[in-house]
Amino acid sequence: MKTIPQSNQAPETGTFFTRDRNWHPPAFAPGYKSTVFRAPQKPLIAFPNTLSETTGPAFGHDMLGLLDHDLIHNFARAGESAIGERIIVHGKVLDERGKPVPNALVEIWQANAGGRYRHKKEGYIAPLDPNFGGCGRVITDADGHYAFRTIRPGPYPWPNGPNDWRPAHIHLSIFGTGFVQRLITQLYFEGDPLIPRCPILNTIADEKAVAQLVAHLDMDNSEPMDSLAYRFDIVLRGRRSTPFENRMEGN
Amino acid sequence: MLKETPSQTAGPYVHIGLTPNFAEITGIFPEDAGKTLVNDKTPGERIVIEGRIIDGQGGVIKDAVVEIWQADHLGLYNSPYEPRGHADSNFTGWGRCATDMQTGEYRFETIKPGRVPFADGRIQAPHANLWIVARGINIGLQTRLYFSDEAEANAEDPVLSRIEHRARADTLIARRAGDAYTFDIYLQGENETVFFDI
Ligand SMILES: [Fe+2]
DSSP states (O other), rough: OOOOOOTTTTTOSSBOOOTTTTTOOOOOOOOGGGGGSSOOOOOOOOOOOOHHOOOOOOGGGOOTTTTTTTTTTTTTTTTOOSSSSSSEEEEEETTTTTTTTOOOEEEEEOOOTTTOOSSOOOSSSSSOOOOOOOOEEEOOOOTTTEEEEEOOOOOOEEESTTTTEEEEEEEEEOSSGGGGOOOEEEEEEOOOOTTGGOOOGGGGGOHHHHHHTTEOOOOGSSSSTTTTEEEEEEEEBBBBHHHHHHHHHHH | OOOOOOOOOOTTTTTHHHTTTTOOOSSSSSSSSTOOOOOOOOSEEEEEEEEOOOOTOOOOOOSOEEEEEEOOTTSSSTTTTTOOOOOOBBBBOOOEEOOOOOOOOOOEEOOOOOOOOTTTTTBBEEEEEEEETTTTSSSOOEEEEEEEOOOHHHHHHGGGGGGGSSSHHHHGGGETTEEEEEEOSSSSSOOOOOOOOO
16 A cells, blocks of 8 residues: 655645534434434534645536526426426625635435425325425525525425424535535524424524525515525534645646 | 534435435436445455444435445545555445435445545555434434454454443444445444444
């Protein structure tokens, strides 16, 4: 095994700010029953970021198809479209320092307008929409902006408590520039009365953190006679400022 | 400072978003992202990494997605944030695999990674970084896989030596049989895998 010679000034810089785990939901949260046998019970072990943590895969815009961002059409038959309230979901991917994150891959998935997922293991009685697949992806532009076209998903019941329903939500997966920024979350819709009743959202302790997962109606970016818009900004972990990082920006 | 967006579980239908072709949603993306790490020209020792994820009741998890991130055969990451040079262009370094809906197995065809320095300049043992999401996992689990045939490097690895109980460090060692390494991940119990806060 050959190893890379290392200079004595090897840049171990641009490490990430420590994750505030009290802001995130805890692994073990019995109100959401599935966590009970899946939450690690031993303490997590910390160590300083190395290149294994500060590097991460990069994705090129050339991987995207023309309709990857458009869930209304990317599974639909020619000339047809998915059923439901047409919406635009857009926002910026930022880091904790407020800097836009360009070239971030954002993948989404969701139920159809009736609250039904296109998945083998899904048994809800609401029908599939033959024109709706339920997934899409985009890569943020130079300003960190992303935008999807989709339909507003329906709420759905799920086996947890005797009568638990998920608020309407869209699942999001986001890549930053380092592998430890990797994040999966869910976006909810402003004003949904199911939000305060959701056992999954309620695993989050701080109501300000819950509020961060709510997308807001954005009339200014809606398209008259076509689609309403919802704004949802995403914040990834930030890197500590270092000379090395400045050099990276010059690349 | 802004606060990081809170994590939420990937839920039971994570495949729709991360591996739609695996979930039989075809025609949207030509191929699931992260399906292959290597091609015919990738240098390095070809290996397979495979395993299962086991819950606190001893059940195999069949609805998880595992991502791998590793250096190339010389220890370079295929990332714009790799300051030491360019990784081999025939190795992506990143893979994604859904656990099989029947057997619960995940599997990566990859190469043995080279060594990467630690924060203080010591050299880490060869390892791959794993990230696991599933229903019931509120925030993605971060762990590392080391190789059973690298005992000498493992013994001096700065991360492994941070783990106080030797038996716990062993949970991070993938066992070699032929060209394949088996790495089973235990979410709870006596053999609970070490997970990191990094
Ligand atoms: Fe969902």
